[in-house]
Amino acid sequence: MTGAKRQLDPRKQPLQRRSEETRRRILDAATHVFADHGYDAGTTNRIAEYADVSIGSLYQYYPNKDAILLELATRHLDAGVELDDRLRMPDTLPPLHEVISTMVRNSIDNHRADPEFLRVLMEQAPRSSELMAKVVEVKEARTARLRDIMARSPEVTVDDQTTAAHLVISTIEMVVHRLLAGPEPIEPERLETQLIDMLSRYLTAPAT
Incomplete structure (x- = not known):
């Protein structure tokens, strides 16, 4: 060590x-x-x-x-993982819109309590190797889970599902961070509705 x-x-x-x-x-x-x-x-x-x-x-x-910050950031990330555990449904395949809705709501719920702290975490805090490793671990797990659901869903029409899963997860993380913890935050319910609709349409748009 x-x-x-x-x-x-x-x-x-x-x-x-x-x-x-x-x-x-x-x-x-x-x-x-x-x-x-x-x-x-x-x-x-x-x-x-x-x-x-x-x-x-x-x-x-x-x-x-720095050690205090690392623990706070880790707890924030772990809380998001616990919320995402709702998507573990091995015997049933939920509708895709429900999956996206759950992911978006989980992310928003995990940002409601302390948006100012999360803004500081995102914009000012040092990026330790331990923190970045945790961020990558959580992101890869969420992406793999969504990719598995997409592969089994008859609703998905996008061809490159691996890239699409990365785009969806990254979009949720960045948009929620920026628009809830930014200087002019968007009302959470409006953000939730628009983001769910945008991502659901992207994954299920008819082929041209």
Whole structure:
């Protein structure tokens, strides 16, 4: 394990309820501090003050703010994976529109709580190798799942289904990120309706 990797690992794995509560307070505080002050100004001192813990206590759990950010980002990605587990239906094939609707709604639901923090995460935070590896892992899993559904769906008319699956997943991720966490966010219900319609038409358009 490299020194850089060790610097991003949480120092203390909470085994008791009190320890877990302290870590949760630190993570919640970091979300607010990064959203209010940006990543550069979101210091560990500010996070500790907001969490009402000593800076020494914070360092018992995280060596630096990069490690805090990595855990917050990982939790955000894992929450999206848990939502996508609804699509695991081995015995039945849901209508394609339902699949796309579920993916779009899951992505929107996972962005509703803290759009300002997600904007900071997307625009200001450093891209560690651990974080990027997690992003790639989640994206590849979502793409493979959609590609499998498309291959079995009689509704799909697009020829290059591998490329189409990549396009759909990338479009959902980028559009939801940009339009919910941007400076002039679109109302989520309107975004959901339009994005579902656009992607469903792309996959099922009659061949010309």
